[in-house]
Amino acid sequence: MxxxxxxVAGTSLNIVLLFGLGGAVGFLxxxxxxxxxxxxxxxxLMVGIPSTVAAASDSNxxxxxxxxxxxxxxxxxxxxxxxxxxxxxxxxxxxxxxxQIIKVLRAMGNADFVIKITYVLMLGIVGIYxxxxxxxxxxxxxxxxxxxxEPGQPSIYVRLIQALPWQMRFExxxxxxxxxxxxxxxxxxxxxxxxxxxxxxxxxxxVMVYMLRMPMHVVVGTSLFQILFTCINVTVMQSITNHNxxxxxxxxxxxxxxxxxxxxxxxxxxxxADQLKILLASIVLLVMVQILVSLILTPAQLLAYxxxx
Amino acid sequence: xxxxxxxxRWSGVALFFGLALGxxxxxxxxxPEFQVTPDAVEVGSFFEGAQVELQGAIPPGAxxxxxxxxxxxxxxxxxxxxxxxxxxxxxxxxxHNAPSLYLVLSSSPQIPELTGQETPWGxxxxxxxVKFGGRIEPGEQAKFFREFLELKKHEKVYGILPGGLKVSxxxxxxxxxxxxIPLPAKxxxxxxxxxxxxxxxxxxxxxxxxxxxxxxxSFPAMLRDLAQQQGALYGVLAVIIAIATGxxxxxxxxxxxxx
Numbered sequence: 338m339x340x341x342x343x344x345v346a347g348t349s350l351n352i353v354l355l356f357g358l359g360g361a362v363g364f365l366x367x368x369x370x371x372x373x374x375x376x377x378x379x380x381x382l383m384v385g386i387p388s389t390v391a392a393a394s395d396s397n398x399x400x401x402x403x404x405x406x407x408x409x410x411x412x413x414x415x416x417x418x419x420x421x422x423x424x425x426x427x428x429x430x431x432x433x434x435x436x437q438i439i440k441v442l443r444a445m446g447n448a449d450f451v452i453k454i455t456y457v458l459m460l461g462i463v464g465i466y467x468x469x470x471x472x473x474x475x476x477x478x479x480x481x482x483x484x485x486x487e488p489g490q491p492s493i494y495v496r497l498i499q500a501l502p503w504q505m506r507f508e509x510x511x512x513x514x515x516x517x518x519x520x521x522x523x524x525x526x527x528x529x530x531x532x533x534x535x536x537x538x539x540x541x542x543x544v545m546v547y548m549l550r551m552p553m554h555v556v557v558g559t560s561l562f563q564i565l566f567t568c569i570n571v572t573v574m575q576s577i578t579n580h581n582x583x584x585x586x587x588x589x590x591x592x593x594x595x596x597x598x599x600x601x602x603x604x605x606x607x608x609x610a611d612q613l614k615i616l617l618a619s620i621v622l623l624v625m626v627q628i629l630v631s632l633i634l635t636p637a638q639l640l641a642y643x644x645x646x
Numbered sequence: 647x648x649x650x651x652x653x654x655r656w657s658g659v660a661l662f663f664g665l666a667l668g669x670x671x672x673x674x675x676x677x678p679e680f681q682v683t684p685d686a687v688e689v690g691s692f693f694e695g696a697q698v699e700l701q702g703a704i705p706p707g708a709x710x711x712x713x714x715x716x717x718x719x720x721x722x723x724x725x726x727x728x729x730x731x732x733x734x735x736x737x738x739x740x741x742h743n744a745p746s747l748y749l750v751l752s753s754s755p756q757i758p759e760l761t762g763q764e765t766p767w768g769x770x771x772x773x774x775x776v777k778f779g780g781r782i783e784p785g786e787q788a789k790f791f792r793e794f795l796e797l798k799k800h801e802k803v804y805g806i807l808p809g810g811l812k813v814s815x816x817x818x819x820x821x822x823x824x825x826x827i828p829l830p831a832k833x834x835x836x837x838x839x840x841x842x843x844x845x846x847x848x849x850x851x852x853x854x855x856x857x858x859x860x861x862x863x864s865f866p867a868m869l870r871d872l873a874q875q876q877g878a879l880y881g882v883l884a885v886i887i888a889i890a891t892g893x894x895x896x897x898x899x900x901x902x903x904x905x
Contacts, residue, residue, distance in 0.1 A: 404891075408896035450732075588891075640725060
């Protein structure tokens with residue numbers, strides 16, 4: 338009775354379990370501004386959904402969660418649309434480039450190695466850096482807060498970005514720099530996301546925080562706004578070319594995730610930015626360790642179905 | 647008026663048909679009788695797999711084997727291996743001629759074997775049928791057949807169920823057999839061949855086949871057709887539903903925070 342049949346996935350799953358999965362991932366999405374694809378897709382694989390259907394249906398689900406999250410953050414004045422559009426354009430360009438890179442790697446026969454290593458390295462670097470930085474900030478909160486208000490000593494990075502042409506003021510984020518910077522960073526994140534087969538929220542968030550120097554709350558709202566468009570594109574493309582979006586699966590997940598995203602967005606307002614960062618860093622590191630363990634331990638089965646990573 | 651010769655001829659024809667009918671009846675008696683109920687399984691919105699009941703009669707002292715076979719197709723699977731000390735996919739293995747579903751039930755505690763000839767059912771028979779291609783060395787066929795079997799058993803689409811058929815005495819000096827064919831939730835849609843074979847003293851006495859159909863009905867059927875045939879429309883619909891739900895949830899929560 339509780340087992341709902343998923344017509345595209347071709348299997349049935351407990352409706353309460355799916356609802357719970359959606360809720361948990363949506364909560365994290367609203368809290369941190371990540372799409373949650375790097376958590377949801379492995380979870381769906383674990384409960385027996387074919388990997389291609391899991392990834393495609395998940396992107397459909399993220400459309401709902403990020404709509405809900407973007408809407409909630411927009412009401413609180415946390416979305417920098419100008420920055421979001423520039424990152425989005427960069428992301429689309431980078432994604433297209435990344436897909437071509439993967440094609441070349443596949444032809445060379447070591448795509449999987451590059452994907453896995455990129456995954457572990459990115460999660461590891463992002464997780465450790467964010468974790469240490471937030472821990473430091475939490476310890477000497479007052480000092481850091483004051484320091485951030487100052488322009489700070491011009492490092493090579495700062496001098497470089499100040500030298501770029503077409504400087505622009507981003508009111509919402511309270512930063513001024515060249516239009517090229519978010520475009521270039523967007524392209525880089527897009528390439529990595531395409532290689533890893535994820536939305537890239539967990540790379541984009543640290544990029545906005547550390548390289549674009551945006552306030553954490555605006556980062557979350559802006560990231561969700563950008564993820565929304567990426568996932569609309571993926572859902573439609575997957576439906577047209579691979580026919581593997583399971584609408585029944587997506588709807589159950591998205592009812593859970595939109596609910597979770599609202600609660601997450603509320604909580605993100607209450608938590609301190611460094612607490613948010615340290616939590617996200619911990620989750621990113623946990624996923625990294627889990628992937629690393631699966632790479633090191635001998636798998637139970639030496640044959641697997643195609644799709645996903 | 648019929649001439650005597652013609653009359654003889656007619657009775658000859660009648661005699662021939664009578665004999666033919668008799669022979670047909672005898673053949674029917676020799677072939678095992680069985681039914682599967684239901685003979686069509688409908689997959690609707692709520693489906694957790696199905697239990698198809700099988701009932702039949704076999705000669706006393708004989709052993710029954712039932713095979714449930716799905717259509718065969720080729721599929722590509724990823725082979726895992728070590729690269730730089732780490733486990734990952736190292737290539738594709740193509741599997742040919744493997745049925746989408748394979749279940750074997752028997753009335754004996756072990757799946758019976760034929761003596762003096764190859765047994766056409768069971769694991770060994772399956773292994774003879776299934777062929778591997780792609781990134782696989784000649785010496786690895788047996789190893790990857792075992793891996794393939796494990797993968798399918800894990801999904802419950804392959805199953806060996808010795809003792810899955812219960813035997814009880816029935817009228818007419820025959821033995822009645824009963825069993826449950828467990829179709830998992832992952833059962834692919836399609837037509838399945840259900841084959842009953844009767845064995846005595848290591849010899850195949852007779853066999854008979856029935857068709858079992860698994861089909862999508864109502865909402866799941868509609869949705870899958872839409873996904874397959876109208877990809878663009880389906881994708882746009884999926885996006886609209888997602889955005890609408892996202893906004894709706896936003897509005898609901900907005901109302902709550904107002905208090």
